[in-house]
Amino acid sequence: MTPRVRAVAALCLAGALSAGCTLAGGGGQQEEGPVTVTLATHDSWNAPEEVLAEFEQRSGIRIKILKEGDAGELTNKLVLAKADPIADVAYGVDSTFASRALAEGVFEPYTSPEADRGPQRYTIDRQHRLSAVDVGDVCVNIDRQWFAERDLPEPETYADLADPAYRGLLVVENPATSSPGLAFLLGTIARFGEDGWQEYWSRLRDNGMLAVSGWEEAYTQEFSGSSGEGSRPVVVSYASSPANEIGEDGLPRTKALLDTCYRQVEYAGVLSGSGQVESAGKVVDFLLSQEFQATVAAHMYVYPAREGVPLPAGWAEAAPLPEDPASLPSERVEAGRERWVEQWRALLNQ
Numbered sequence: 001m002t003p004r005v006r007a008v009a010a011l012c013l014a015g016a017l018s019a020g021c022t023l024a025g026g027g028g029q030q031e032e033g034p035v036t037v038t039l040a041t042h043d044s045w046n047a048p049e050e051v052l053a054e055f056e057q058r059s060g061i062r063i064k065i066l067k068e069g070d071a072g073e074l075t076n077k078l079v080l081a082k083a084d085p086i087a088d089v090a091y092g093v094d095s096t097f098a099s100r101a102l103a104e105g106v107f108e109p110y111t112s113p114e115a116d117r118g119p120q121r122y123t124i125d126r127q128h129r130l131s132a133v134d135v136g137d138v139c140v141n142i143d144r145q146w147f148a149e150r151d152l153p154e155p156e157t158y159a160d161l162a163d164p165a166y167r168g169l170l171v172v173e174n175p176a177t178s179s180p181g182l183a184f185l186l187g188t189i190a191r192f193g194e195d196g197w198q199e200y201w202s203r204l205r206d207n208g209m210l211a212v213s214g215w216e217e218a219y220t221q222e223f224s225g226s227s228g229e230g231s232r233p234v235v236v237s238y239a240s241s242p243a244n245e246i247g248e249d250g251l252p253r254t255k256a257l258l259d260t261c262y263r264q265v266e267y268a269g270v271l272s273g274s275g276q277v278e279s280a281g282k283v284v285d286f287l288l289s290q291e292f293q294a295t296v297a298a299h300m301y302v303y304p305a306r307e308g309v310p311l312p313a314g315w316a317e318a319a320p321l322p323e324d325p326a327s328l329p330s331e332r333v334e335a336g337r338e339r340w341v342e343q344w345r346a347l348l349n350q
Helices: 003-013 049-059 071-080 098-103 144-149 179-192 197-206 215-222 277-288 290-300 330-348
Strands: 021-023 030-032 035-041 061-067 089-094 131-135 138-143 170-173 210-212 234-238 254-262 265-270
Touching: 035 071, 035 277, 049 061, 049 277, 049 290, 061 277, 071 089, 071 098, 071 179, 089 098, 089 277, 098 330, 131 277, 131 290, 138 144, 138 179, 170 179, 170 215, 179 197, 179 215, 179 234, 179 254, 179 330, 197 330, 210 215, 215 234, 265 277, 277 290
Parallel strands: 035 061, 035 089, 170 210, 170 234
Antiparallel strands: 021 030, 089 265, 131 265, 138 234, 138 254
């Protein structure tokens, strides 16, 4: 063993193995394994392993996934750990919470060369600290079969949800604990304004609305649709949810009410304090690439932010992207979010 190889071996034994240090045979050359970049994301992360493997082989970067709850939980953890970040990159902070993360300095500026392929349409930060990865508009969904069996017209608007004809049919998520719940609240504020949204929610409350902690409980336990086991045929979910509810006849068994949609965009960014800024930026590039964007609809039931990415068969009919969803400026959400949530909780005794 040459002095150089002995020195390399000593470094490896001292701890460099964790960085992928290996010894090459014969020539005494040092080789390095993949760089590991930690990605903090939400519980809905479901990227195909083969796509991640191809990225690792091409880039020399291995992505370690940390699932940290929904968008609200993820944002809270990133803010609390900003002095000692839990990851190098985060994906899943959405437009209802992005303003908080930006105000707290969670992300650092990074302009991806892939951003001009469409994600710039959803930019909310002039410093380019966040890049849009996908769109997952929140809308009220209905169980079409439930209404057909009872010969009751399907509700279509916010006003219908408060109509006594639909008493006791709606289940929503708590905006204090749920990202879609917060998006639905923001949608009602965008529609009815500061002076009218509480009166509208009072009508929903008096009409037998049920509020639960999160989407999983609302959709799989309380909703009567094919993926649910409950008795309520109206639920706050996503515009894309009907694409997962296609019957044997090829038709969706549920429908999103496009009048009730609120635009929700999910972002990715390099975390401030990451020790691997360059590699972290390449992971952001990957999330915006054609390769990754082509997987988000089929695997995570959201719409790709990149232009020109084909959607799975049937999405155009079952789950069209809403053309005119409600939205609020991020600075207005940041200024009003906590106050609105507290007012909602007081109104609903939550």
